[in-house]
Structures are given as structure tokens and as C-alpha cells.
Amino acid sequence: MALNFKQESFRDDYTYKNSAEAIKRFPFPFAEDQYMYSVNIEPHTKGKEGSVYEFPFDIDEHYVAECKDRAITLAEDAGRYQALPHMMDAQWDFLELAMESLANDYPEHFKLTKDGSTWTWENKPLEILDTFTFGDSSTLPREPFDYMGRQVQGDFVLLDQRDETLYADAGMVTCQADWSLAFNVGMSWREWHGPVPRATELGVMDRALKYLLNLQLANPVRRLNWTMTVNPRLDTSPENYPHWGGDRNKVNAENVSDLIHLRVELQSLFRLPRSNAIVFSIRCYLMSLKDIATYPRWAKRLHRVQKTMHPDLIEYKGMTKFHPLVVEWLSQFDDGADLGIGTEPE
Amino acid sequence: MNMIDVRVAAIEQVTPLIKHFKFVKEDGSQLPAFSGGSHIVVALDAEGRTYRNPYSLMGSPTETDAYHISVRRQENSRGGSAYMHENVSVGMTLKITHPVNLFTLAKMAHKHVLIAGGIGITPFMSQIEDLNRLGADYELHYAFRSYKQAAFVEELQKACGNKLHCHSDSDGHRLDMEALLSNQPLGTHVYVCGPSPMVVAVLETAKNLGWPDSNVHNEQFLAPPVGESFKVQLAQSNLEVHVPAEMSMLEAIEAAGVQAEYLCRGGVCGRCELSVLECDGGLEHNDHFLTESEKASCKKIMPCVSRTKGKRLVLDL
Numbered sequence: 001m002a003l004n005f006k007q008e009s010f011r012d013d014y015t016y017k018n019s020a021e022a023i024k025r026f027p028f029p030f031a032e033d034q035y036m037y038s039v040n041i042e043p044h045t046k047g048k049e050g051s052v053y054e055f056p057f058d059i060d061e062h063y064v065a066e067c068k069d070r071a072i073t074l075a076e077d078a079g080r081y082q083a084l085p086h087m088m089d090a091q092w093d094f095l096e097l098a099m100e101s102l103a104n105d106y107p108e109h110f111k112l113t114k115d116g117s118t119w120t121w122e123n124k125p126l127e128i129l130d131t132f133t134f135g136d137s138s139t140l141p142r143e144p145f146d147y148m149g150r151q152v153q154g155d156f157v158l159l160d161q162r163d164e165t166l167y168a169d170a171g172m173v174t175c176q177a178d179w180s181l182a183f184n185v186g187m188s189w190r191e192w193h194g195p196v197p198r199a200t201e202l203g204v205m206d207r208a209l210k211y212l213l214n215l216q217l218a219n220p221v222r223r224l225n226w227t228m229t230v231n232p233r234l235d236t237s238p239e240n241y242p243h244w245g246g247d248r249n250k251v252n253a254e255n256v257s258d259l260i261h262l263r264v265e266l267q268s269l270f271r272l273p274r275s276n277a278i279v280f281s282i283r284c285y286l287m288s289l290k291d292i293a294t295y296p297r298w299a300k301r302l303h304r305v306q307k308t309m310h311p312d313l314i315e316y317k318g319m320t321k322f323h324p325l326v327v328e329w330l331s332q333f334d335d336g337a338d339l340g341i342g343t344e345p346e
Numbered sequence: 347m348n349m350i351d352v353r354v355a356a357i358e359q360v361t362p363l364i365k366h367f368k369f370v371k372e373d374g375s376q377l378p379a380f381s382g383g384s385h386i387v388v389a390l391d392a393e394g395r396t397y398r399n400p401y402s403l404m405g406s407p408t409e410t411d412a413y414h415i416s417v418r419r420q421e422n423s424r425g426g427s428a429y430m431h432e433n434v435s436v437g438m439t440l441k442i443t444h445p446v447n448l449f450t451l452a453k454m455a456h457k458h459v460l461i462a463g464g465i466g467i468t469p470f471m472s473q474i475e476d477l478n479r480l481g482a483d484y485e486l487h488y489a490f491r492s493y494k495q496a497a498f499v500e501e502l503q504k505a506c507g508n509k510l511h512c513h514s515d516s517d518g519h520r521l522d523m524e525a526l527l528s529n530q531p532l533g534t535h536v537y538v539c540g541p542s543p544m545v546v547a548v549l550e551t552a553k554n555l556g557w558p559d560s561n562v563h564n565e566q567f568l569a570p571p572v573g574e575s576f577k578v579q580l581a582q583s584n585l586e587v588h589v590p591a592e593m594s595m596l597e598a599i600e601a602a603g604v605q606a607e608y609l610c611r612g613g614v615c616g617r618c619e620l621s622v623l624e625c626d627g628g629l630e631h632n633d634h635f636l637t638e639s640e641k642a643s644c645k646k647i648m649p650c651v652s653r654t655k656g657k658r659l660v661l662d663l
Contacts, residue, residue: 086453163560217444273379276447
């Protein structure tokens with residue numbers, strides 16, 4: 001089924017909106033009334049038709065607008081894309097995985113034709129048509145990860161595996177929840193997870209690392225992460241903090257349900273074949289509190305989770321300023337009914 | 347685990363003890379690309395049991411029309427290598443895993459010293475393809491008893507040129523490990539695959555000479571965690587389950603129709619943890635999840651990888 005791509009913005013006038021279908025397929029992350037970090041990793045297997053888990057890389061109605069927003073961010077700050085020299089095999093691995101997935105899963109929109117090492121890639125929504133030699137960067141307009149990373153929704157980090165750990169040695173990061181690729185590039189697993197409160201003490205990070213070091217080809221895994229963002233803004237980066245940090249002061253009881261968005265990251269990890277690297281995909285979904293509340297079960301659940309949130313996590317996720325307003329607004333929906341376990345909207 | 351169906355396309359007797367097998371995908375499509383040093387696990391159903399043996403992939407990682415492995419007939423084989431030699435013929439179909447790499451090249455090394463003993467040459471045959479393609483600085487030392495027993499010397503000469511150094515015992519050209527490892531530039535990584543005494547010699551020599559651990563690599567084939575067969579009682583289900591030697595406890599529980607939690611099936615995520623109600627005799631904890639004190643307490647077990655040697659095991663399931 002062909003997707004209808006919207007014209008909308010993720011900055012300035014913020015015309016981003018979710019359709020009713022987009023709300024229904026939102027990957028709501030809370031299956032229980034309380035939240036704490038855990039190794040919530042599961043196999044990234046094919047999910048229900050129409051769900052965000054149906055395909056390895058989810059493309060939705062926001063695809064064209066997101067790619068445009070990414071291009072704006074990259075044009076303003078080239079440092080949002082980085083690749084260390086030893087990651088060239090991983091770059092080609094990424095290009096292959098993304099092109100094959102998109103062409104296979106969305107044939108109305110993407111087409112890949114191979115004639116030996118001569119490949120032709122057609123991206124209809126972005127009006128791209130290129131023929132190139134697989135393995136020869138000089139035949140592409142940009143290096144392979146830069147070229148293809150711009151054509152898939154979500155941020156991507158390529159992890160090199162050595163010395164029993166993972167190094168973030170390449171990345172395209174333009175829709176991040178307040179972390180910096182320029183700061184993290186070249187860091188090891190423990191270095192870049194150092195600031196996460198409580199998780200290290202729980203042993204979560206060491207267990208997750210062991211799990212990922214054993215990640216196998218054709219057996220990708222996924223997890224959900226979340227935070228809250230004022231306005232539907234993709235680029236909440238430290239580099240551009242002056243453009244969005246102050247928005248936290250504009251939230252009040254009247255506008256909280258329009259301004260505050262639950263920001264869910266569908267994080268998936270794939271082992272790459274030639275490089276033995278791992279691609280870490282961070283696919284961002286933004287949903288306003290008002291849209292979430294169209295499903296009472298979600299509104300009640302979100303109220304309970306937020307009401308009992310540990311203060312360290314509220315601070316770490318940058319929600320301290322507006323968090324009481326969120327809990328207060330959500331409380332009107334919560335009748336205390338038993339919701340059972342599960343993330344479904346109804 | 348997703349398995350790949352392959353057909354045996356060719357078999358070649360390379361030396362009196364070594365056979366080279368060529369696999370192609372049964373449906374004629376391309377196999378996955380892989381990285382130098384990768385292995386696959388070949389599953390063989392024979393004589394009422396399943397053998398799962400790991401073999402290094404040889405040949406170019408970018409050539410995905412076929413996979414190549416070599417099998418040396420082991421003298422004290424439990425059956426896997428003998429079965430490959432005697433019963434596997436051209437045209438047969440087998441199941442293999444996707445490639446796994448536990449013997450990767452260090453991409454940031456300034457130089458690579460590869461040391462192979464006998465059939466231990468196989469993982470290097472794909473690694474040299476990567477090294478040649480990347481234009482990396484390397485030397486390959488190949489030690490064997492005699493040229494008659496050495497596989498693939500001609501191919502290696504073609505691929506490596508003067509980077510190949512052969513060491514034949516019968517000609518008295520033994521590899522001098524200390525001389526080799528004493529004179530390497532900073533940033534060199536050394537890799538060894540071969541008989542256990544050779545691996546130990548390289549590791550010890552490197553340690554004595556002050557090589558950092560992170561620059562010394564060896565191939566350790568993962569044997570699947572098999573053990574003795576045993577029986578386990580499931581208290582809630584009121585069932586007794588027989589766990590055969592080559593099956594995990596989790597697989598046996600599932601085969602008995604009992605739903606058990608699981609996620610990674612590799613002993614790290616913690617999801618399949620079960621409470622031990624009664625235990626007579628030792629538990630064999632193979633997981634990385636439980637702490638040492640938890641393992642010692644015999645109160646928890648991870649059925650995906652762990653087993654028992656004891657007489658009685660009762661689980662809260």
C-alpha cells in the first residue's frame with residue numbers, strides 16, 4: 001500500500017501532525033504502571049501488519065518531511081555526520097542493508113537493481129536515481145553511509161566491535177534526545193553510557209553489552225526508549241540547545257497537552273556482514289499528550305508511570321521543569337481502573 | 347536461530363586427512379557476505395542425534411555464490427568429522443547457521459602477524475582476502491609437519507606472495523616464536539589458530555615479551571554447551587522432563603509442551619531465570635547472568651545454557 005507523505009515542519013512553525021492511523025500505531029512504551037530501566041531487548045522479528053515492527057526499517061507518513069529536516073540540520077552543522085576511516089566496510093554494509101530492506105518492504109517507493117557490482121537505486125519520494133559501483137565510494141555523490149543515512153528515517157550509529165566492547169565509530173545523528181555525536185564518536189560502550197543514572201548500578205549496561213557482543217547476523221534485536229520533548233522537534237541536540245532549551249519555560253497548564261510530546265525511540269541493532277560491525281538504529285516517534293489521550297488506556301497508564309517516576313530519571317531526561325504539569329493534566333483521565341499488562345491502545 | 351539450507355556442490359580430498367567442501371544455497375540465491383575469520387555451524391542429523399560442528403569459512407568474504415569449509419578427520423572424533431568425511435556426498439542438503447565471527451581482524455592494527463598450525467590455516471584464508479583488499483601490512487606464518495600434509499600452500503603463495511612464510515617440521519624449519527614476536531613494530535596484532543600447544547606457546551611468549559592482551563587473538567571454537575543427560579521435575583506443571591545430552595534444558599522443557607520465558611537463549615539477558623526448589627548434586631552454571639554468590643547458592647538457574655550433574659533437580663515452573 002502506498003504511503004501518503006505529508007508536507008510538514010519539525011521546527012519554527014511546527015506544522016507536524018499525526019493522522020489517526022499514525023496515533024494508533026504509535027509504539028507506546030509502558031506495559032506496566034511503573035517504569036525502571038531493564039535489559040528490555042527482544043528479537044527484532046516481523047510484527048503485525050501495519051505496526052511499526054512490520055519491517056526492519058519503518059517508513060511512515062512523515063518520511064519526506066523528516067528527510068528534509070535532516071538535510072537542513074546537516075547543512076547547518078556537518079559534524080552531525082562522522083565516520084572514522086576504518087569504518088568504510090561498515091558503511092557499505094549499512095547501505096546494502098538499508099537499500100535491500102526498503103526496496104523489499106516498500107516496492108511502490110524504492111527500487112534496487114543489481115547487475116554484478118553495478119547497482120541502481122531509485123528513491124521515488126525523494127526523487128533520487130543513481131547508478132554506482134558497490135564498494136567504490138567515488139561512484140556515489142557522498143560516501144555510502146552519508147548517502148544512504150539521509151534516506152532512512154531515524155538516527156544511525158555504526159559500532160565497531162573490538163577489545164570485548166563496542167565503539168561508536170561512525171554516526172548520522174540529527175534527531176537525538178540531547179546527546180552529541182561529535183562528543184561521543186570514538187567512545188566505548190562504558191564511556192558513552194557513563195551518565196545514565198541507576199542503570200550502571202543495576203548491572204543493566206554490562207548485561208546489555210554482553211548480549212550485543214553476541215548479536216548474530218540475520219537475528220536483529222530491538223528495544224524502546226523514551227523521553228519527553230517540548231514541541232515536535234527532531235533536532236533536540238546539545239549543539240542547538242539555544243533553539244529549544246528555553247521552550248521548557250513556555251509550558252503551562254493551558255498548553256501542556258499540545259506542547260509536550262512523548263518521544264519514543266524504537267532502537268534496533270543489526271549485525272553487519274562484511275565489517276562485523278553493528279548498526280544501531282534510533283527511530284524517533286513523537287506524539288502529543290492530547291493525541292495520546294485519544295486512547296484512555298494510554299492516558300491512564302502514562303499518568304501512573306509519570307506519577308511514580310524516580311526523580312533522578314525526571315532530571316536525566318530533562319523533564320524537571322514541566323513534569324508536574326504533565327502529571328496534573330493526565331490525572332483527569334485516570335479513574336484507577338486495573339489496566340492489566342500490555343501496551344495496546346485499547 | 348535462523349538456519350540456511352545448503353547443498354553440497356563439490357568435495358575435494360586436499361590431503362590424506364583433509365576434505366574441502368563447497369556449499370551453495372539450495373534455492374540458488376546468494377549467501378550472506380561475511381567478515382574474514384568467520385565460522386558457520388553445520389548441523390548434521392545422523393544416527394538419531396544432531397551434530398553441530400563449527401567450521402571456519404575459507405575463500406573471499408565478498409564471494410557469496412558459495413561457502414567453502416575444510417574438515418580434518420579427527421583421530422578421536424565423537425563422530426562429527428568422521429561423518430563429514432564418510433557420509434556427506436555431493437548433492438546432499440545440510441543446514442548451516444549464518445556466519446559468526448569470534449576471530450576478527452583488529453581494524454586499527456598497524457600490522458598483522460598471522461600464525462597457523464595445520465588445519466588452523468582455514469580462518470586465515472578468508473582473513474588474507476580482507477587484508478589484501480584493504481592493503482594492510484601483514485605476514486602469515488604457516489607451520490605444518492610436512493609439505494605432503496599441508497593444505498592449500500599453492501593457493502596461499504598465490505594470494506600472499508612473499509608475505510607467506512612456511513615452517514615445515516620435517517625440513518627442520520620450526521617456527522621460532524620468540525624471534526617472531528620479539529621484533530614487531532608498535533601497534534602490531536598477532537593471531538593464532540592451531541593445535542592447543544601452539545596456541546598456548548604464542549599466548550605465553552607474547553605475555554613474557556610484554557605484548558598487551560588486547561593485541562593477542564586466538565580462535566576458540568565454541569562447542570555447544572552439551573553435557574550428560576538428566577531429568578528435571580517441573581513442580582507447577584507436575585511433569586518430569588528428560589534432557590538429552592545435546593539438548594538444552596530450555597529446549598527440552600519446550601519440547602515437553604511447557605511455556606517458559608526466554609529472550610537471548612545465550613545466558614546473558616536473565617529472562618529465562620528459574621527458581622530451584624530442590625537440588626541434589628551440583629548445578630552446572632554456564633551463564634554470564636547470575637553472580638558468583640547466586641550460582642553458589644543453588645537457588646536460581648538459567649535453563650537456556652545451564653545443566654545439572656546431580657541426581658535430582660526440581661524447578662518452580
